[in-house]
Amino acid sequence: MTPFEAIAEPNRRRLLELLRSGERAAGDLVKATGLSQPGASKHLKQLREAGLVSVRAEGQKRLYRLEAGELAALDSWLEQFRQFWADRLDALDEHMEKEQ
Amino acid sequence: MTPFEAIAEPNRRRLLELLRSGERAAGDLVKATGLSQPGASKHLKQLREAGLVSVRAEGQKRLYRLEAGELAALDSWLEQFRQFWADRLDALDEHMEKEQ
DNA sequence: CAGTTATATAACGGTATGATTATATATCTC
DNA sequence: GAGATATATAATCATACCGTTATATAACTG
Numbered sequence: 001m002t003p004f005e006a007i008a009e010p011n012r013r014r015l016l017e018l019l020r021s022g023e024r025a026a027g028d029l030v031k032a033t034g035l036s037q038p039g040a041s042k043h044l045k046q047l048r049e050a051g052l053v054s055v056r057a058e059g060q061k062r063l064y065r066l067e068a069g070e071l072a073a074l075d076s077w078l079e080q081f082r083q084f085w086a087d088r089l090d091a092l093d094e095h096m097e098k099e100q
Numbered sequence: 101m102t103p104f105e106a107i108a109e110p111n112r113r114r115l116l117e118l119l120r121s122g123e124r125a126a127g128d129l130v131k132a133t134g135l136s137q138p139g140a141s142k143h144l145k146q147l148r149e150a151g152l153v154s155v156r157a158e159g160q161k162r163l164y165r166l167e168a169g170e171l172a173a174l175d176s177w178l179e180q181f182r183q184f185w186a187d188r189l190d191a192l193d194e195h196m197e198k199e200q
Numbered sequence: 201c202a203g204t205t206a207t208a209t210a211a212c213g214g215t216a217t218g219a220t221t222a223t224a225t226a227t228c229t230c
Numbered sequence: 231g232a233g234a235t236a237t238a239t240a241a242t243c244a245t246a247c248c249g250t251t252a253t254a255t256a257a258c259t260g
Contacts, residue, residue, distance in 0.1 A: 008108035013104070016181070025236085026238090027235090060227040060236045074178060075178050081171050137207070138210095141208055142208090159258070
C-alpha cells in the first residue's frame, strides 16, 4: 500500500493523528478510535506497509509510532503545487479587497 | 469523493501534475496520460467531485484546470505533522554526523 | 442536415477494500 | 501449566473501484 492510499481512509488518518503525540499501544488506539480490535490491527498493518508507522513489542503490547520519512514524501509531492495555490489564493485575496 | 481518495490513484495524481502548467482540454489529457478516453473522463469527474479541478466548455472542448482550495486543504492536514517530521529528520541528521 | 470530432455516461467484469466474527499466537500472572 | 490479556490472522460478505467496450450527447464542418 502506498502512503497515498494509506491516508485515503479516514480511520487511518485518525490513527496517524493519534500517534502524533508519541508512541501508543495498539489496544490504546482501539479504544481511542472506537474501531474493532481486528479492524484497528488491519489498518495499523496497512500503515506499517506504507511506511507511515513502525512497531516495537513491549511485553505483550505492541507500541506504534509515527515514521517521518513517508510523511515527508507525501509532503514533497504536494510541494510541486504549493507555488500554484499560493499564487491563486493571493489573487483571490486581492480580488476580495477590490470588491470591497 | 474526498481529496484524499482522489489523490490515492496514480493516474489522477498524474492528471493533477499535468494541469499544473495551466488549463488543458480533456482530449489533450487523454493523449498525455495514455488513459482511454472514458477512463480519463471518469477520473476527471472524480477530481471534479473532490473539488481539485474545475471545467469550462469552449466549443466542443472541455478545459480542465487545477483548483487551489482543496489542494491547500490537503496540505493543511499534513501541516500538523510537519513539526514532527522536521524534528525527527533533524535528529536523524545529527545521528548520521555523530556516526562519522 | 449528414458526418465528424470531443466528451460523457452506461453496462459489465474482475479485483480490492473495509467491516465483522471466529480463531490463532504470544505474553503475563497466579 | 491454566487462565487471562493483548494482538494478529483467517474467513466471509457486501460494496466500491478501475478498466474496457459500447453508446449517448453535443458542437463543429461541409
